[in-house]
Amino acid sequence: MNRLVGKTAAVTGGAVGIGRACVERMAEEGARVAIFDVMGADGQALADALTASGHDVGFWLVDVSDEAAVKAAIDAAAARFGGLQVIVNNAGISGSPKPTDQVTEAEWDRVQAVNVKGVFFGTKHAIPHLRAAGTGSIINLSSIAGLIGVGGIAPYHASKGAVRLMSKNDAITYAPERIRVNSIHPAYIWTPMVENHLRATAPDLEAAKVAAAAAHPIGNMGEPDDIAWAVVWLASDEAKFVTGAEIVIDGGYTAR
Numbered sequence: 435m436n437r438l439v440g441k442t443a444a445v446t447g448g449a450v451g452i453g454r455a456c457v458e459r460m461a462e463e464g465a466r467v468a469i470f471d472v473m474g475a476d477g478q479a480l481a482d483a484l485t486a487s488g489h490d491v492g493f494w495l496v497d498v499s500d501e502a503a504v505k506a507a508i509d510a511a512a513a514r515f516g517g518l519q520v521i522v523n524n525a526g527i528s529g530s531p532k533p534t535d536q537v538t539e540a541e542w543d544r545v546q547a548v549n550v551k552g553v554f555f556g557t558k559h560a561i562p563h564l565r566a567a568g569t570g571s572i573i574n575l576s577s578i579a580g581l582i583g584v585g586g587i588a589p590y591h592a593s594k595g596a597v598r599l600m601s602k603n604d605a606i607t608y609a610p611e612r613i614r615v616n617s618i619h620p621a622y623i624w625t626p627m628v629e630n631h632l633r634a635t636a637p638d639l640e641a642a643k644v645a646a647a648a649a650h651p652i653g654n655m656g657e658p659d660d661i662a663w664a665v666v667w668l669a670s671d672e673a674k675f676v677t678g679a680e681i682v683i684d685g686g687y688t689a690r
Contacts, residue, residue: 447525451625498552651686
């Protein structure tokens with residue numbers, strides 16, 4: 435229960451899904467946690483619930499595609515909690531499930547703005563605080579779609595591939611300052627985003643869930659906690675020698 439005592443973490447997209455699980459598990463392990471999300475009611479409710487349970491958690495309404503908003507939230511969280519040692523760049527959208535030749539420029543740009551620029555802004559404005567702390571961990575949520583082709587979601591693939599290589603570049607850049615940067619690559623995790631994606635791509639949600647589960651050799655989709663525990667590990671001193679790594683959590687999906 436004390437793996438993250440003394441650390442402050444910010445989690446983008448922290449109100450629901452994987453982000454919510456990361457917030458909950460990190461708080462339970464002793465971290466002070468800042469939740470950043472566009473979902474105001476969900477984010478505030480989570481912060482209130484965890485605070486009522488004795489954890490030190492705050493919520494900031496943030497669109498990660500807005501650089502000024504990201505900087506202001508990071509600076510405010512660091513001021514409230516007395517510094518920042520961890521940022522989890524989790525916020526992301528799947529975009530329209532269309533083949534490349536049918537994707538509009540606006541659809542393309544929106545996915546890149548959230549999934550790529552959001553990671554860029556989070557990293558950029560967290561670095562001064564991690565530098566001041568003398569150490570830090572940047573955890574970027576990519577996807578198996580940043581490693582292999584799945585088909586039909588070109589903007590999402592492009593964005594997650596970018597996050598993968600941004601992570602490696604930044605791992606090298608900031609290693610001399612003892613700031614670690616790693617990426618996590620989930621397969622299908624049962625979250626609102628995956629549910630919405632399946633609803634948009636199949637007429638029968640239950641049949642789509644069965645098919646998605648069967649795509650994993652282990653026989654089921656993952657749960658948000660499957661990712662959150664890896665985030666806890668990467669945030670902790672247990673992973674002090676881990677940087678530039680790709681943590682693939684996919685039920686065997688990419689092992690074929």
